[in-house]
Every structure is written in C-alpha cells, then in structure tokens.
Amino acid sequence: MKLIMKFGGTSMAGSEKIRHAASLVAQALRQHHVVAVVSAMDGVTEQLLAIADHAEAGDRSSVEQVLSQVRSAHESTADALGCLAETRELLSRLESLATGIMAVGECTARSRDAVVSFGERMSTRFMAAALGVACGSPARGFDGGDAGIVTNNHFGEADPLMDISLMQVRDRLAPLVEARTPVVVAGFIAQTQSGVMSTIGRGGSDYTATILGAALGADEIHIWSDVDGLMTADPRLVPGARLLSHLTFAEAIEMGKFGAKSMHPRALEPAAEHGIPVRMRNTFKPDNPGTLIGSAVGQPDARRPGETAVRSVPMLKNMAMITVGGAGMIGRPGTAAALFDALAAARINVHMICQSVSEAGISVVVSMAQLDRAKTALERSMRPFIGTRTIHAPATSDTSTSAPVLHGIDVVGNIAIVAPVGSGMRGVPGVVARIFSAVARKNLNIIAIAQGSSELSVCFAVDKDAGPEAVRAVHEEFDSR
C-alpha cells in the first residue's frame, strides 16, 4: 500500500513522542510505501505568531522572552534527536527575521508566513532525524514548497494551485516513495510561483497530507493525533457518546463545518475528489482502528429499524444571531448581495443563514468574537435598505419579551448552534420532525432553523444554556452511532 502518515502537534511534542511517531512510520515502511507529514510541535505555531505580533509592535523584551521559550524547547528536542546544528541554524534565521520585523515596525502577511513556517520546518528536521535512526537509513526532509506544493500569493491563507501542485509533487516525490526512501514533508507550508514561502491556512498540515495523497495516488491517508477518532457527540456533553468507526466524506465534511473535532472540509476535499480513504488514528493507541472516512463506506440505510439517520450531533457555542429586517427589503433585488458583500468585506465567517419567504428579514449567525465587527459592517452598508435604526438587544436570547423585528438590525447574543449530521437523513421523511420533537420534549425553545438542500444536516439555534441539553436530546432520540 501507499500511505501518507500525518502527525499533529501533540504527536510531535518532545523527543520521546517524536521517536514514537517515527517508529510507527518505520514500522509501516517495512511493508508499505510511506510519506510522513508533520505539524509544528504543540503550541509552537501560537508562539511564533506571538513573536510576529510582538516584533511588529516593537516589543523587544516580549520577542526575546517567547523566542527563548521556542529556542529551549527546540534545542533540547534537537539535542536528544541528534540534529542540533541544523536546528540552531533555523533558530538563528528566525531570530534575524524577528529583528528585521522590529526594525521596519511592520509585519506583512508574507513575513508572518515566513515566521510561522519555522515551526513545521524544525519539526521536519526532528522527524527526519528520528526516522533515519528508526529505519537505519537517512530520511529526506522537504519543506512543503520543495515537495512541490505551489500556491497563489494570498499569504496567510494561500490557495494551492492544485493541478500544478499535484504534478510537481508526483514528479519530485514519487521516485523516492517508489524506492522506499523515508520521506518527511513539512505540513502547512508551501511556496508561491516565484518561490516565496507561503502557508495554506485552514486545514493546515491535514491539507498538505491529502494533497500529497492525491498526487501520489495513496491508498490511505492516516491522520495521527491524540484522539481516538470522531465521536457521535462531544463526550463532555454526552456521556454516552461513541466513537464513529466510519463516515462518508460528505458526513465528515459536514461535521467539520460545525466545528466537530474533524478535519477541515478544505483538507478533506483532495481525498474525497480522488477517492482516497482518510483514517483518523490515535498516535498513543496505535492498535485502535480509529475512524475511517471514505467514499461510501458504511452508509447506513436509514429506512431500516434501528436506524441511525443522525450519525453525530456537533454543537457550536459562543454564537450570535444578527437579523436584518425591513419592509424595504421585500422584493428588492440586491438586498442579500449587499448584506453578504458587507460581511465578506469585513472578513466575517457566517455559520448559518435563515430567510423567510416574505423576504422581510435575513438572519445570519456569526461567532461572538466577530459580532461587533459584523454589526458595524451591516449598519453601515444596509442603511439604504432598512434605514438607520438599530435595536440593541441585551446579550441574551430571551426573545419572548422583545417584539418581532420589523425594521432595523436585531442582535441575539450567546446562542448555540446544534447540527445533527448524517447521510441517512437524505430523502427520509420524518427525521426533522423527530429532531424537533425530541428538543420540544425537553421544553427547549428553538430560535432559528436552517437546512441546506444537501439534507446532510439540519442546524438550529438555541440559547447557549439549552445547547448541551438539545445535543443530548437528539443524540438519545437517534441512538447515534
């Protein structure tokens, strides 16, 4: 088999864990063709971002403080793994870069990418050193760009130029993989067409792994972390939550959208498109099979008794709903475009959208963290449609006391979104009724509902305190598994 084995930050936290991960790769290399992909050590990406921020602000002492933490963690790991010299060289380049940012007092997205890239670059040296020892033959380490992944120039969140990347990765890595040379690739980082370091943002190293898998025609992509796999619900909310043994790509992508501890939907795309199964595994329990995400594996037939139309019940908390309303919106083309343009321009991530057929109002759900920015953007841009009035609702979801919005911008803060997911819901009458009956039996009020035409999920908004109870109610109703 041809395998991609990607190790997350928790699997790379310190020399012992790295040796363990390397032993898993070495073991696989005895029977299979393998490429290892690594993330930065746990927490290092955040430290590197802090260095960039402090450097931009000219805060030398904070830069030095965080830099010394990064240095000591990496030097001790490098020393244990026998790659101290090359690690020191990278650390000194990182330091020069931070000094340069302080000197100009500005950190462009491009410089920030360069700073952040050091986490994965050092991890790659570590894994290559450990893997070389575990295999008894030297391992080849690649930065994502050297491996052939090319992006556009949107630093910080660059998009891979997929066809070029697939061709280049195949060209550069396939001969090594064929020869069973141990290969380690830095996740998350790539380069632009002109060879400047970039990072691929959302999906990160998982995305690197699936791109490599697609390019090399892998049989499976293994994502190693510190969890057993995907669960039917957050076990902290639902004591009876179970591990999901298998999921379809569509289900996993849907769960990822709702913040379940799944892969980012973007990272799943290359695997789904090329039909390469992705297995989520626990580095520290390598005998566990984990969760297999595949094209049509284990698709349940929801019409049978004992159905599990709802496979998983993820929840998003700390959300807010903004409703833009006004009779001026009715039948007026361009209202929705203006609203979403304004949110896009303010770089607001919209989690859920509702609109009534009357067109008198559109509701969008955003995170509490982005609420103020979203509200300001809408107040400014929606004035021609709704006038100037804003209803400043208290940060509560007690909608029973406020009158329905006729005109203006209404905000309901502190809500949770519950999103039952399952491909068995598609085309099956009564699933939605069962979901809402289960919630109603617990006497919980539903603030808003949305369902996309894919029928893979229904999402509804409830008060944040009602969220966990709603998750338990749906989970219990469907006996999700």
Added chain:
Amino acid sequence: MRLFIVGLGVVGKGVLELLDARRAELASHFGVETRLVGVADSKGVALCEDGLAHAEVLGVKRPGAAGVASLPDGRPLASQDDLPEVIAHSGADVLIELGPTQMRSPRPATDRLLAAMGAGLHVIGANKAPLSTAFAALTEAAAVNNVLLRYSATVGAGTPMLTLARAAVMGDTLVGFRAILNGTTNFILSQMRSSGATFDSALAEAQRLGWAEADPSNDVDGWDTAMKTAIIACHAPAIPPGRSISVHDVRTVGIRGVSARDHADAEAQGQVIKLVASFDATTLSARVEPVRVPIGSRLDVPAGGNVLLIDLKHAGELALFGRGAGAHETAAAVLRDLVDIALSAR
C-alpha cells in the same frame, strides 16, 4: 510585443524568418509589431531590451557558429535550470517555447512555461512534451495568472487541427476521433508498401532523405503520435472536466513490428497499413497502433499528409487534411498563435 524565444532549431529559425517576411503584413492586418528581447539555445542566452537583430541571431546559428552565447548581448548558460528565472525577469510579453521535445524528461520545458506564466508572460508552446504530460497544470497556470497559453503548432503544424477539434466539440457530442499525425511513420509505411522494403531499410532511406531523425524512436515507436493524441483529447476537450489524459494514458504500439509480409497481406485484401491514433469518447480510451485501412479511404493519406477525422453524434464525420510537418509550416502555426494572443489580449 516583446518576444523571448527558447530553441533556435529549424522551427526557431523559421519563426524569425517568417517574422521578417511577414513584418509589414502582421502590422497592417493585425496591428502586431514584435521585438525580440531574448533568445536561448542549449548553451547560452542573449537579452536585449532594445531588441536583438534577427539577422545576427540567425548568423550565430549557422552550422559551425558559436550559438547565442557569442552574440554581443549573449552569455553562456551554466545550466538549463537557470533559464526559467532568466525568462521570468526578461521583460518579455510572450515566451515562444521551441525547445526539443523530450518525452522522457518533459520537466525543463514545463518549468520554463510555468515560470513564464507565473511572471505574467503569455506563452506559445510548440513542444509536445509539456502539453502532453502536464496539460492540467499548464492550463491552471494560465488561468490563475490571467495569461494566454497557445500550442497550435504541437499538432498538425500549419493545419489547424486543434481549432477544428474544439469547434466541433462545442456544437455537438463527440463520438470519437481517428487521425494520422506523424509524417515519418507514414513515409516509412508508404516506402515499405510501394517497394516491398523491410522496416529497417525503409527507415534507413527515411533517415537518408531527412524524413527521420538519427534517433527515430520518438516517431517509429508511436510516441510523437501519442503525444499529439493526448493534446487533441485535452484541448477539444474530449474528456469531462476534472479528468485529464496524458501521453502515458495512450496505449501506444509503434511500427517496428510491421513486416513486408503484413503489407502484402493487407494489399491482397485492398487495404493498407497506417499508424492510426484513435480516441473513443464513450470509454475515454486512446490508442496508437498500426491499423489496416481500406485503400483510398480517408485515412489512406499520402506520405507527407496528416488527417484528423472527427466523428460527431449529429454532424457525422468531419475531416481535415493538411501537411503535418516542416519548419515553415510549424513556424506558421507559431505566428498564428502569436496573432491570436495579440488579438485576444487586447
């Protein structure tokens, strides 16, 4: 338009000659005026913002001359790997890539095209190797960099076969296509048929007359035809979006195994043996192999001819005949692409 030309073999020289010969016509008919700001051959590169004189460039490419590096603005190139960088920073508007077709190592040419497009140059490729192995990557590079990629010289030389294939597919459902796309094999097979010669002696004759190269493998083993088949299938497109087909997906059998006896047997049944490319749009399968075709049928083209037969669901069969090779024929196709770019980019 400022041009950078890579490769000054017969086609490269032909392009310079045609640019000179058609200079007035290109300006008056199409408003196209060109300036050669860079040239590279296998050993060197020359750059001049004010324009290199075509005659001087042609002069250093005469037999025995020292090549581009010996031009006043020239210098030797340590490695071909440096060329993409040189092209990207040359200030040219259009790269004309006429490097040798190396099917087994298409990367140098592919990298030149990608680097040029990444730097915002339009590109014209006459080299089949990159287009037939990395079509999706090259078209992606053109799209993301908002530049034009043209390669009509890769198939049929002066005969606009790719244009016909696309026009046909736009209006109708493709059933498949068949084609004869390689002059060398067509010549050798014709020789064998008319004189009863063996493959080896027909090949030797072809080499003596300049029909075949010293290393004839690219032609006689079918690879040239296979590359062209993949390019037609990608360009039309004869394949669904998201799918791609490379030369390696084309099942290819050359003509080395064809004997004088096979020709005699075919002849006895009113048939003739040709190296035929075929593509089936239902199964998306492409192949190149020696096939018996009826004497006098559309595939029975004379030695120097190429033909493309496109089978459409409603319109039936379309045919385009033409001369498939030759320095000036191919150079004419390059100029066609150049005018197309000039008009499209406006």
